[in-house]
Amino acid sequence: MAVITFLSDFGYTDHYVAAVKAKILSNNPEATIVDISHAIDPFNIAQAEYVLGSVYNDFPEGSVHLAAISTHGSKNGKYHAAKYKGHYFLMADNGLLSLLTDGQPDIVIELQNDTPLMAFPAKDLLAPVAAYLAKGGDIEILGERTYQFRQLLNRQLRLNDHYITGHVIHVDRYGNLITNITRDSIETIAHGRTYTIHFGRETISRIYPTYTQVDDGDCCCAYNSQDQLCIGINQGHAAELLGLGFDSQVDVRFYPGS
Missing domain, CATH: 2.40.30.90 (Bacterial fluorinating enzyme like)
Structure with missing residues (x-):
């Protein structure tokens, strides 16, 4: 059973973090969920990239990293599951994936989503997918492969x-x-x-x-x-x-x- 990490800009005063965890556990009662941080500044993709990028590789290969940052930040309503260096990543199409992987993830799947304008995508879409992948599920059946995802550039020296x-x-x-x-x-x-x-x-x-x-x-x-x-x-x-x-x-x- 793979570890699920959870990073968000939800803060600690509302029910949002607990709601996502509840959804994961409803789909996978044996899931191990590790909080990275929920104090990312709202919509701050650069901060999320630094925090997640600094620690994800310390987890075992096969870990699933749910990054609920600016989850409504994509006007196209797209969400992705990606694989990179043996790890799985789940997030909105908001540019974070390109920063984490320098634009070169191994696999990107556009998640099949029948309700593109969800009120709570981290809970309703990303959490069940995290539970599925942590149980060893096949990323390929979650949707269609894509090479189109929002590109942002890291600061270069x-x-x-x-x-x-x-x-x-x-x-x-x-x-x-x-x-x-x-x-x-x-x-x-x-x-x-x-x-x-x-x-x-x-x-x-x-x-x-x-x-x-x-x-x-x-x-x-x-x-x-x-x-x-x-x-x-x-x-x-x-x-x-x-x-x-x-x-x-x-x-x-x-x-x-x-």
């Missing part, structure tokens, strides 16, 4: 021999700024050279193992568990104190010599 330009792609609950600059991109271009990291009015010349390696209130850079460059303030909220947020520019500049 700009790189040359002397600098990297990236952007903040997520601000976490602690105010840490996660960028799309990776450890690999820095080490590949550095070739042992010194470098400085620039954001807002700040310049940092060292990447620490953790934020706690600097004094309380000091700003520093560190890599997270996905090897992404992050900006934080020890015991402080970096986004608020630095005046930075989603899409803020971050530069790494490299210097001759070592």
Whole structure:
């Protein structure tokens, strides 16, 4: 029996999360449902992509990931089941699938749907499909294969021999700024050279193992568990104190010599 993960922008004050889980369990009483988060900002596809993309691969292959983000965000009323890297994904045709897979899922099925304008598609359509796939159901019988799904593009790094330009792609609950600059991109271009990291009015010349390696209130850079460059303030909220947020520019500049 495969695990079902559940990500949504439903919040925690209404009955929506419980209603979806109830539908899954009605179809598959033995289902194991793992909540990833229900605090995604309403309709925030980029935030959903970061959160789900950071964790789905930690689950066993065959896991089913129900992503109820902006489930009415598709005017065409389309919903998809997809397979990518051994995992199943269920979501509206709102661009999230293209971001998670860089536009290259292995299989995309347009879910057969006799009621395109549903009041609660996460419950009425996606939940039963999640229960079915978790029991080992065949994705191919859920509808027709398609190559047409909404395309969105992830922010791309700009790189040359002397600098990297990236952007903040997520601000976490602690105010840490996660960028799309990776450890690999820095080490590949550095070739042992010194470098400085620039954001807002700040310049940092060292990447620490953790934020706690600097004094309380000091700003520093560190890599997270996905090897992404992050900006934080020890015991402080970096986004608020630095005046930075989603899409803020971050530069790494490299210097001759070592």
